[in-house]
Amino acid sequence: MRAIWYEAYGPPSVLRWGEQALPEPGNGQVRVRLQASALAQLDVKLRAGLLQAHFALTLPKIPGRDGVGVIDAVGDGVANWRLGDEVCVLAAPLGAGTAASHVVTEAARVVARPQGLSLEQSAALLQPGASAWAAVTTAQLQPGMRVLVHGGSGAVGALVLQHARGLGVRTVATCRHDHRDHTLAQGADEVIAYDRGSFGHLRGLDVVFDFVGGDTHARSYPLLRPGGAIVYLVAAPFEDRGAEHGVRVLRALVTDAPGVLRGIAHVAREGFYRPLVSRCLPLREAALGHTLLEAGQVRLGRVVFAHG
Numbered sequence: 001m002r003a004i005w006y007e008a009y010g011p012p013s014v015l016r017w018g019e020q021a022l023p024e025p026g027n028g029q030v031r032v033r034l035q036a037s038a039l040a041q042l043d044v045k046l047r048a049g050l051l052q053a054h055f056a057l058t059l060p061k062i063p064g065r066d067g068v069g070v071i072d073a074v075g076d077g078v079a080n081w082r083l084g085d086e087v088c089v090l091a092a093p094l095g096a097g098t099a100a101s102h103v104v105t106e107a108a109r110v111v112a113r114p115q116g117l118s119l120e121q122s123a124a125l126l127q128p129g130a131s132a133w134a135a136v137t138t139a140q141l142q143p144g145m146r147v148l149v150h151g152g153s154g155a156v157g158a159l160v161l162q163h164a165r166g167l168g169v170r171t172v173a174t175c176r177h178d179h180r181d182h183t184l185a186q187g188a189d190e191v192i193a194y195d196r197g198s199f200g201h202l203r204g205l206d207v208v209f210d211f212v213g214g215d216t217h218a219r220s221y222p223l224l225r226p227g228g229a230i231v232y233l234v235a236a237p238f239e240d241r242g243a244e245h246g247v248r249v250l251r252a253l254v255t256d257a258p259g260v261l262r263g264i265a266h267v268a269r270e271g272f273y274r275p276l277v278s279r280c281l282p283l284r285e286a287a288l289g290h291t292l293l294e295a296g297q298v299r300l301g302r303v304v305f306a307h308g
Contacts, residue, residue: 002307003100004286007060009049012290017283020062023096023104025075030107032089034069036123036280037098039289039303046093047290057094063286065091066302067098068113068122078107086113088265090126090256099286101307108258114268117275124155124275124302126256129264131233132159132273134252136167139207139231143168148202148223149188151211153179155301156233158186158276160209166272174199174216182300186276199223207231213238221245276301283307 001022006014025031043063045051071085081087087110091097096104113122135156141147141164149164151157152173164171165187175183177193184191192199194216202223210217213236220230221241229248232238242249267273278298281289283305292298 001101002283003062004064004283005060005062005099006047009047009052011048012287012294014047015063015287015290017286020100022102025073025078025104027075028077028107029075029104030071030078030081030087030110031073031102031104032067032069032087032110033072033102034067034089034098034100034307036068036119036307037064037283037305038066038124038127039063039286039293039305040065040127041293042093042127043097043099044290044294048294055094062097062100062103064097064099064305065093066124066127067091067103068119068125069103069307071110072102075107081107081110087111088113088122088125090130090261099283099305109256109261111261111265114265116271117268118277120277120280120304120306121275123304124277125268125273126261126264128155128159128275128302129268129273130256130260131156131252131254132163133260133264133267134254135160135209135231135233136163138250138252139209139229141167141169141207144170145206146170146204147172147207147209148199148205148220149173149209149211150216150220151175152183152186152188152191153300154211155276157209157211158183158301159273161187162274163267163272166267166270172199172202172205176299179300210238212236221247277304278302280304280306 153175173188210232217238278301289303
């Protein structure tokens with residue numbers, strides 16, 4: 001099979017492109033012939049060696065978690081998938097990834113590709129979807145709530161806006177001024193450009209989704225009603241001042257449990273989730289994608305690799 005891999009940590013130049021042995025599925029596994037895959041910050045940080053204290057990778061490593069393709073081999077003990085099924089896959093972070101023509105994964109890590117999504121959107125669904133799902137479920141959103149989404153133009157923030165809109169929640173989002181129209185299109189009822197103005201006038205919010213941290217986090221406390229919540233994933237360091245302001249500070253714990261993946265696919269089929277794709281590149285140009293993401297040149301959605 002064709003694949004991207006690295007044999008040592010380092011800059012994007014450590015990524016190699018070539019042939020590897022075609023893997024075979026074991027008990028409870030399926031093999032997916034991938035048509036496209038997506039690049040995330042986790043892939044960049046793992047390749048650079050920045051997460052060695054948290055993830056013990058076995059090198060060489062094929063990067064990538066998100067992908068879309070067709071099942072072309074089924075292992076023993078798999079009853080719910082057949083050859084030719086179109087699926088989205090979320091590979092385990094420590095195993096072989098999706099930056100390859102094929103990936104073998106546990107059958108529970110694939111879901112039926114939602115109709116209505118393009119191939120590129122399907123390739124970028126499950127990983128950001130899991131983060132958005134964690135944020136929304138932690139917040140326990142209900143119709144009629146008012147929420148603020150910091151970073152509403154990003155891959156995860158946009159899905160939170162889409163999900164909130166589907167639940168009948170009123171939303172405000174912060175983003176750069178040149179991303180304003182784009183963020184409105186994701187479902188925000190109001191957009192505040194942080195490089196042109198302030199969000200400090202907002203009051204009585206039920207939830208603030210903080211995907212930024214730092215000073216943005218500190219300035220969000222007065223915006224909440226008593227008993228409201230700040231929900232965060234991974235953000236710049238901040239001081240938890242929830243008790244002082246009478247609000248909750250909740251970390252959304254991301255999981256890729258099978259039920260979560262099925263839930264993401266369901267809301268995508270219902271039209272809630274339309275993943276953002278910033279740029280599409282051939283898989284052999286994976287190093288360019290890593291370079292762009294590392295340099296901060298990817299701001300709206302994911303880089304997707306076409307496997308061709």
